Amino acid sequence: MILLVDAGNTRIKWALVEQGASPGQWAASGASANADLNHLPEAWQGASIERVIVSNVAGQRLRDQLQLMLPPVAVSWFASVPELAGLRNSYRNPSQLGCDRFAAALGARALAPGQALVVATCGTATTIDAVGADGVFLGGMILPGLGLMAASLAANTAQLPQVAAGSAAAPPFADNTDDAIRSGCLSAQVGAIERASRLHGGALCLISGGAAPHIAPALSILHRLVDNIVLVGLHAAATSTG
Numbered sequence: 001m002i003l004l005v006d007a008g009n010t011r012i013k014w015a016l017v018e019q020g021a022s023p024g025q026w027a028a029s030g031a032s033a034n035a036d037l038n039h040l041p042e043a044w045q046g047a048s049i050e051r052v053i054v055s056n057v058a059g060q061r062l063r064d065q066l067q068l069m070l071p072p073v074a075v076s077w078f079a080s081v082p083e084l085a086g087l088r089n090s091y092r093n094p095s096q097l098g099c100d101r102f103a104a105a106l107g108a109r110a111l112a113p114g115q116a117l118v119v120a121t122c123g124t125a126t127t128i129d130a131v132g133a134d135g136v137f138l139g140g141m142i143l144p145g146l147g148l149m150a151a152s153l154a155a156n157t158a159q160l161p162q163v164a165a166g167s168a169a170a171p172p173f174a175d176n177t178d179d180a181i182r183s184g185c186l187s188a189q190v191g192a193i194e195r196a197s198r199l200h201g202g203a204l205c206l207i208s209g210g211a212a213p214h215i216a217p218a219l220s221i222l223h224r225l226v227d228n229i230v231l232v233g234l235h236a237a238a239t240s241t242g
């Protein structure tokens, strides 16, 4: 069994996968808030884990804390490299690219091989990346995630409240403050994704991440909602390197 871990800035997502399973076919999976990571070993106990592959974009402190929770087997800390499994990274400095973005692009290629793609990962931050049909990671966009956008309005204005996440979708032209904030933040996410797809030749968009189920229904472009695309990419990386 391989343990795949995607440590984001808010949550740690994980999956256990048997050797030879197809993309996204997990034996078990789960998530934990970064602050609750000490409960992770309970979730993994009893599984015969042979190796671990981790994407961490939450910094060295979280890495050190997570390391203590992992089973005592070989751990690969995933990093963005110039080329892996047919994906070529055209970031000016390839290692500067967030390893979750590189993994997400690998995951996208595993799910939709040989297609031009836009990969939108909607977490704490939203990233929207273009991948060519030839496997070139062309680059992308970073913007505040849905929750961070709303929180920054509340934190920096006198009259705007913190809106509750998870409430019903707002009409585009809202008639009250809460809905106007929801509509504005959602439209910013949707608008950026649709623009990326249009500029990338109308490419299929694969959308994933905690906010994706809220954003996807508002997209008017061809798209596919994918559960945990970073983990799918880590799985692809694990199997490509043996």
Ligand SMILES: Nc1ncnc2c1ncn2[C@@H]1O[C@H](COP(=O)(O)OP(=O)(O)OP(=O)(O)O)[C@@H](O)[C@H]1O
Binding pocket: 007, 008, 009, 010, 011, 012, 122, 123, 124, 125, 145, 146, 147, 148, 165, 166, 167, 209, 210, 211, 212, 214
């Ligand atoms: N029910 C909801 N309604 C609206 N927005 C939500 C909801 N749940 C989560 N969000 C927003 O979605 C974003 C991502 O949430 P979450 O922390 O679950 O994602 P994640 O993909 O695990 O992030 P990361 O990988 O950065 O840790 C946040 O901006 C959050 O505020």
Ligand SMILES: CC(C)(CO)[C@@H](O)C(=O)NCCC(=O)O
Binding pocket: 008, 009, 057, 096, 097, 098, 099, 100, 101, 123, 125, 126, 127, 142
């Ligand atoms: C953009 C985030 C925060 C998304 O999780 C992460 O991929 C990251 O920290 N990236 C480093 C900067 C970059 O990708 O250019």
Ligand SMILES: [K+]
Binding pocket: 008, 121, 122, 123, 124, 125, 126, 127, 209
């Ligand atoms: K993210």
